[in-house]
Amino acid sequence: MVGDAAQNPASSSSSSIRGGEQTSCSSAIRPRGSRVCAACSHQRRRCPPDCPLAPYFPACKRGEFLNAHRLFGIKNLTRSLASIEEEYRDDFMVSIIYEANARAADPAGGCQSTIKSLYDQLRCSLAELRFVNQQLAFHRSRHHEMQLAAAMADFGPPLQPARRYDGPIPGRVSIGPRDFSEAQSLVISRGFACTDSGAAVPFCSDGSLKSRSVKF
Structure with a gap:
C-alpha cells in the first residue's frame, strides 16, 4: 500500500538527497x-574533500550505508x-538506497513486495x-429519461404509430375464384355481359360476344 511504502525506512532517503545536499540530516553537512x-x-580512513559518497552517506546515515x-x-x-552523468547521480543514489533499505527490511521480498x-x-x-463511471453513466441516463418524460407530459400523451388495417373495406365485396366463376356463368345465362364502361353487351349461345355493326 502507499501508506505502507511511506512507512518504509527507504522512503526517508529520498527526502535527504536532492541536489547533492542533505535536508533531513542538515547537522551532518560537514565543512x-x-x-x-x-x-x-x-x-x-580520512574522508577526502571530493569523496563521491559523502553527499549521500553522512555520518548520521550509517545504517543506510551498511x-x-x-x-x-x-x-x-x-x-x-x-x-553516471552528474545530473542523474542523485536519482541513482535514491534508487540504490531505497532498494538496499527495502532488502534489509524484507530480505525475501525486497522491492518486489x-x-x-x-x-x-x-x-x-x-x-x-x-x-x-458505470454508476455515473447509469444515473445520467436515468436523469435524462426523467427529464424527457416530464417534457412529454407537458404536451400530452405521445402519439401512437399508425397500424395497418386488414379488415373488410365498407362498400366492397371480396370474392374468390369460385364466386367469380358463378357470377360469370349467371351473366352468360342471361345473355349479357358488362364492359368496362358499364354498357351491356349481348352474348352468343357459345359464350362469345356478339359483334356490333358500326355505322359511319
Whole structure:
C-alpha cells in the first residue's frame, strides 16, 4: 500500500538527497576537513574533500550505508556512481538506497513486495473507478429519461404509430375464384355481359360476344 511504502525506512532517503545536499540530516553537512562520512568511517580512513559518497552517506546515515554496502559493495557503488552523468547521480543514489533499505527490511521480498503491494492497490483503484463511471453513466441516463418524460407530459400523451388495417373495406365485396366463376356463368345465362364502361353487351349461345355493326 502507499501508506505502507511511506512507512518504509527507504522512503526517508529520498527526502535527504536532492541536489547533492542533505535536508533531513542538515547537522551532518560537514565543512571540508571536518567529520568523515559513513563510507570513509566504515573503511577507517580520512574522508577526502571530493569523496563521491559523502553527499549521500553522512555520518548520521550509517545504517543506510551498511545496507547499501551489504547489497552492492563500496567498489560497485563508487564505480557505478562515476559512470553516471552528474545530473542523474542523485536519482541513482535514491534508487540504490531505497532498494538496499527495502532488502534489509524484507530480505525475501525486497522491492518486489512493495511493488506488488502498490500494483494491487492500483488494480483495486482502477476497478473502483470503473464501477463509479458505470454508476455515473447509469444515473445520467436515468436523469435524462426523467427529464424527457416530464417534457412529454407537458404536451400530452405521445402519439401512437399508425397500424395497418386488414379488415373488410365498407362498400366492397371480396370474392374468390369460385364466386367469380358463378357470377360469370349467371351473366352468360342471361345473355349479357358488362364492359368496362358499364354498357351491356349481348352474348352468343357459345359464350362469345356478339359483334356490333358500326355505322359511319
